[in-house]
Amino acid sequence: MTQRNVIRMVAFGIIVGACVCSGASKKTRSSVKPSPELGHVLYIGDSITHGYEAPSYRWALHKIFVDNGIKYDEIGVEVGNNTAVGDKTSLIEQGTTYLGVPFSNLHAAMSSQRAYETSGRTHSSMRLGGTDIFDWLKLPQADKTERQLDEEPDTCFILLGTNDTLSDYGGKGGIAKNISEVSKALTSGKNGDIPVIIDALHKANSKVKVVLLSIPAWGATPTSNTAADYKSVLQSLNKQYASVAKKKKAIYVNLNEGLVDKTCEETPGRAVATFVNPKDKLHPTLQGDLIMAGLVARTMGYAGRSAGLPRKASAKFDWSASALFGEAKSKEGVTLDGENLLMKGGSKLETTWSSGADVSKGFATQLKVALGNGGKGGWQNTASLVLTVGNGQHTARLVFKEGAICWDKGTVLYPIDMSTNGESIRVAWVEGNPSEHLNSGFYVWLGDMCIGEGLPDSSPGLNGMTIENSSSETVTVENVALDGTSSAPAPIGFVREEKIANMAE
Numbered sequence: 001m002t003q004r005n006v007i008r009m010v011a012f013g014i015i016v017g018a019c020v021c022s023g024a025s026k027k028t029r030s031s032v033k034p035s036p037e038l039g040h041v042l043y044i045g046d047s048i049t050h051g052y053e054a055p056s057y058r059w060a061l062h063k064i065f066v067d068n069g070i071k072y073d074e075i076g077v078e079v080g081n082n083t084a085v086g087d088k089t090s091l092i093e094q095g096t097t098y099l100g101v102p103f104s105n106l107h108a109a110m111s112s113q114r115a116y117e118t119s120g121r122t123h124s125s126m127r128l129g130g131t132d133i134f135d136w137l138k139l140p141q142a143d144k145t146e147r148q149l150d151e152e153p154d155t156c157f158i159l160l161g162t163n164d165t166l167s168d169y170g171g172k173g174g175i176a177k178n179i180s181e182v183s184k185a186l187t188s189g190k191n192g193d194i195p196v197i198i199d200a201l202h203k204a205n206s207k208v209k210v211v212l213l214s215i216p217a218w219g220a221t222p223t224s225n226t227a228a229d230y231k232s233v234l235q236s237l238n239k240q241y242a243s244v245a246k247k248k249k250a251i252y253v254n255l256n257e258g259l260v261d262k263t264c265e266e267t268p269g270r271a272v273a274t275f276v277n278p279k280d281k282l283h284p285t286l287q288g289d290l291i292m293a294g295l296v297a298r299t300m301g302y303a304g305r306s307a308g309l310p311r312k313a314s315a316k317f318d319w320s321a322s323a324l325f326g327e328a329k330s331k332e333g334v335t336l337d338g339e340n341l342l343m344k345g346g347s348k349l350e351t352t353w354s355s356g357a358d359v360s361k362g363f364a365t366q367l368k369v370a371l372g373n374g375g376k377g378g379w380q381n382t383a384s385l386v387l388t389v390g391n392g393q394h395t396a397r398l399v400f401k402e403g404a405i406c407w408d409k410g411t412v413l414y415p416i417d418m419s420t421n422g423e424s425i426r427v428a429w430v431e432g433n434p435s436e437h438l439n440s441g442f443y444v445w446l447g448d449m450c451i452g453e454g455l456p457d458s459s460p461g462l463n464g465m466t467i468e469n470s471s472s473e474t475v476t477v478e479n480v481a482l483d484g485t486s487s488a489p490a491p492i493g494f495v496r497e498e499k500i501a502n503m504a505e
């Protein structure tokens with residue numbers, strides 16, 4: 001152990017931060033002004049950042065940046081990391097393009113990497129060649145003689161602490177029992193691993209933008225599966241992460257806003273099952289990556305995916321709620337209030353496409369709805385509202401429950417307290433382009449954040465739209481609109497100026 005590593009282990013203090021358990025309907029955005037260029041981007045992490053049987057949130061974030069015209073280039077550490085670029089587990093190879101823009105797939109992440117290895121507090125293995133943040137940046141404390149990065153990072157994403165917490169402490173009587181020790185090592189004072197890493201980045205580039213991601217929720221693992229363990233990490237430890245980010249003027253992203261299964265009452269805090277790998281119940285799936293990337297972009301102030309589609313406000317759609325109501329072939333129990341539909345329990349609105357409408361190449365629909373009571377008295381896991389729309393060839397079926405937005409027969413797209421939802425939901429068919437890794441299928445947005453990508457057809461092959469209130473209560477469905485072309489939502493976040501030509505005013 002070097003002298004600087006000994007010094008870092010001397011003293012620790014406890015930092016108290018604000019609670020970060022905000023509801024999904026109250027998504028916050030960074031106060032930092034988004035930039036059209038991120039410069040040299042460095043991703044620091046472990047296998048969650050590298051990718052395990054899914055390309056990682058980095059690939060999903062790349063597509064968001066491309067859709068919004070955000071320029072950047074990745075830099076990475078390849079010494080001692082034989083999986084620094086694409087391999088059979090990451091699925092996306094170096095240079096893979098999305099809409100013509102290549103993905104470099106460079107990073108400073110490796111399977112089982114610990115925060116204390118990255119910070120240089122101690123090296124218990126030769127992961128990343130036994131190098132640390134000081135070696136990568138070639139700072140005075142560096143142990144290695146060769147510089148690991150060709151450029152200083154201008155933007156750095158950090159997702160570390162999962163292995164330190166679950167692997168190092170999970171089997172020692174449970175995480176909750178050891179959470180104070182974990183917090184001290186990771187976040188305390190000047191010597192905690194996360195503060196040390198952020199300080200090193202600032203020494204290399206005083207203007208670097210640091211984005212600190214929370215430790216993401218996991219599934220039901222054998223060693224860490226108690227309610228107390230989830231609570232300790234998701235509330236206590238991530239609370240410390242938020243505090244460090246605030247103190248170090250970094251952007252903090254609460255990933256668990258969109259990962260935690262709100263209806264899992266026996267183990268509050270557990271991740272949605274389909275968001276984590278079924279083998280280890282830890283590494284994110286493609287859907288988990290999609291949600292993580294969406295939350296990172298949204299917190300940074302960027303708009304969500306456009307999936308290569310033009311952006312269009314629903315006010316510009318072909319058919320408004322009043323037009324749909326007027327042409328509906330079935331609307332018993334449904335009344336019109338301005339451009340809102342008041343639907344009694346058990347009611348159904350059913351429409352078909354207007355005569356002569358050509359929707360063979362795509363279509364979109366949008367609505368806003370809040371329903372349920374936020375799980376008071378228990379979460380209702382059956383459908384409360386069902387939207388079905390199709391053109392005879394392709395059919396989408398969205399299911400709204402009290403605690404989730406789901407696809408078709410109940411696959412969770414986004415966990416949310418629907419009683420407080422204030423954002424519109426859009427569904428659009430996308431023809432896709434396999435050669436450019438634009439998946440065909442249905443895309444779903446919550447606000448302008450994409451929560452469903454390339455989703456398969458539902459059945460049956462409907463030619464029109466139906467909205468069904470499956471609950472016993474009257475539900476208000478706001479601003480229903482239907483369009484004969486595919487489009488992404490008008491942006492809430494930042495999009496590069498030259499992209500605005502396709503946006504609605």
